Amino acid sequence: MKNYAVSCAVAILSAALFPMFVNAAEFQVTKTADTFDGACNADCSLREAVQAANANPGHDKIVIPAGTYVLTRVGEESGSNTNEFEDLDVRDDTTIEGAGVDKTIVSGNDQFRIFHMLNNGPEETSTVRQMTLRNAFRESCGGGIRESDGTIFISHVKFLNNYAERGAGMCARGIAYISDSIFEGNVAALWGGGLTVLPRRVSHSEVVRSTFVGNEAQDPQFGGDGGAIEHCGTCTGGTEGSTLDVINSTFVGNIAENGGAIWNTLEVYVLNSTFKDNAPTFQDGAIANPPPGIITFENSILDNLPGLNCRAPTNNIFSAGHNIETSIHCELEAASDQSRTDPLLGELGDNGGPTPTIPLLENSPAIDAGGNNNCPATDQRGQERPVDGDNDTIETCDIGAYEVEGDMRNPIIDALPGIIDYLMGEDGKEDE
Ligand SMILES: [Ca+2]
Numbered sequence: 001m002k003n004y005a006v007s008c009a010v011a012i013l014s015a016a017l018f019p020m021f022v023n024a025a026e027f028q029v030t031k032t033a034d035t036f037d038g039a040c041n042a043d044c045s046l047r048e049a050v051q052a053a054n055a056n057p058g059h060d061k062i063v064i065p066a067g068t069y070v071l072t073r074v075g076e077e078s079g080s081n082t083n084e085f086e087d088l089d090v091r092d093d094t095t096i097e098g099a100g101v102d103k104t105i106v107s108g109n110d111q112f113r114i115f116h117m118l119n120n121g122p123e124e125t126s127t128v129r130q131m132t133l134r135n136a137f138r139e140s141c142g143g144g145i146r147e148s149d150g151t152i153f154i155s156h157v158k159f160l161n162n163y164a165e166r167g168a169g170m171c172a173r174g175i176a177y178i179s180d181s182i183f184e185g186n187v188a189a190l191w192g193g194g195l196t197v198l199p200r201r202v203s204h205s206e207v208v209r210s211t212f213v214g215n216e217a218q219d220p221q222f223g224g225d226g227g228a229i230e231h232c233g234t235c236t237g238g239t240e241g242s243t244l245d246v247i248n249s250t251f252v253g254n255i256a257e258n259g260g261a262i263w264n265t266l267e268v269y270v271l272n273s274t275f276k277d278n279a280p281t282f283q284d285g286a287i288a289n290p291p292p293g294i295i296t297f298e299n300s301i302l303d304n305l306p307g308l309n310c311r312a313p314t315n316n317i318f319s320a321g322h323n324i325e326t327s328i329h330c331e332l333e334a335a336s337d338q339s340r341t342d343p344l345l346g347e348l349g350d351n352g353g354p355t356p357t358i359p360l361l362e363n364s365p366a367i368d369a370g371g372n373n374n375c376p377a378t379d380q381r382g383q384e385r386p387v388d389g390d391n392d393t394i395e396t397c398d399i400g401a402y403e404v405e406g407d408m409r410n411p412i413i414d415a416l417p418g419i420i421d422y423l424m425g426e427d428g429k430e431d432e
Pocket residue numbers: 052053054055056057058059060092093
C-alpha cells in the first residue's frame with residue numbers, strides 16, 4: 001500500500017514534469033556564416049539554430065562552438081521580429097551557450113542588435129553564457145541583448161563596444177540576473193551605456209561579480225544618464241517599486257552627463273562593490289539618485305574623481321555601514337563608515353577569476369574593515385571571504401569587491417616566524 005502510494009506520487013510528479021522536457025532539444029551551430037535556409041541539421045547557422053529552437057515547443061539549448069559569428073542579413077524594414085533578418089529573435093525558453101568569453105564571439109557587424117528575447121512574463125526564461133557580444137548597433141533600447149518581458153540569466157558574457165540609444169550592452173525590460181560578466185566600451189546615445197534596467201512590472205534584478213569599464217551615456221541634448229547602469233522606473237515604460245542588487249562588482253572609468261556609474265530612480269542595494277574614476281561630465285556625481293530613487297551602500301568603496309562621488313545634498317542615499325568614501329558628498333554617516341579616506345586601490349587588471357578586478361594595496365584601510373553580517377561567501381574573483389588580512393587572527397570581510405588573501409597590513413610581523421627560523425637554522429640553534 002505504501003509502495004503503491006509512492007509510485008503513484010512519482011507517476012503524478014513525472015506527468016507534471018515530463019511535458020516540460022519531452023521536446024527539449026540541443027541544437028549545435030556548425031558554421032559561422034549567417035545563413036537562413038530553414039533547417040538546423042549538419043548545416044546549421046546560429047540564426048537557423050535560433051529558428052529551430054523557436055519552432056520546437058519548450059526549453060531548448062543552442063551550442064555555439066569557438067569562432068566569430070557576424071550577423072549580415074539586412075532586412076527590408078528595420079526592427080523585424082521574424083528572425084529572418086537583422087537581430088536574432090529568440091522566442092520560448094532557450095539556453096544559448098558559447099565555448100568561452102574569448103572563444104565564441106558574436107558580432108552585430110555595427111549594423112544590428114544581436115539577441116532579442118521576445119519572452120512574455122517572468123516565468124519565461126532565457127540564458128546566455130560563455131561568449132562575447134560585440135559591435136551591436138540599434139537605434140532603440142538594447143544593443144547586445146534586449147530582454148522584452150521575461151527572466152534572463154547572463155553568465156560569463158562580455159559585452160564589448162556595443163551601441164544603442166539606450167542600454168547599449170543590454171536592455172532588460174524584464175528580470176535580469178547577471179553574473180561573472182564584463183561590460184566594456186559600450187556607448188549609449190542617450191542613457192544606460194552598459195546596462196539599462198527598465199522593468200515592465202514590479203521585479204527584482206541582480207548584478208553579481210561583474211565589471212563595468214569605460215562605458216558611456218552621452219545624450220547631447222538633455223544629458224546622458226547612467227554611464228554603466230541606468231535603473232529607471234519613472235521613465236516612460238518603467239515600473240516603480242522595482243529593485244536592483246549590485247554585489248561584488250567593480251565600476252571603473254564610466255562616463256555620463258549625470259551618474260557616471262549609476263543613475264537610479266528605483267531602489268538599489270550596493271554590497272561589497274568598488275567604484276573608481278567614474279565621472280559625470282555635467283553634474284550629479286558618479287552616483288546619481290534623483291527622487292524617488294533610493295540607494296543603500298554597504299561594505300563598498302567610492303573613489304571617484306575628486307568631489308564627484310555623489311552630488312550633495314543627497315537625498316535617499318543611505319549607509320548600511322562599513323563604506324569608504326574619498327569625499328563626504330555621499331553623506332554616508334554610519335559609525336563604521338570612513339569618509340575623506342583614500343582606500344589605496346591598485347589598477348584594474350587580471351587578478352584571477354573571470355573578470356578584471358582592482359586589488360587593495362598594502363595598508364589599505366579597506367582591509368578587514370568591512371562588516372561580516374552580509375559579507376558574500378566569495379569576492380568578485382571567487383576567492384573565499386572573509387579572510388584575516390591584518391594578522392589579528394580574526395577573519396573580517398574587506399570593503400569592496402576584492403578580498404586580500406593573507407596578511408597585507410603587517411607583512412613584517414607576518415614574516416617574523418620565517419625570519420626567526422632562518423636566523424636560528426632548522427635545528428632552532430643560531431647558525432655559526
Ligand atoms: Ca523551444
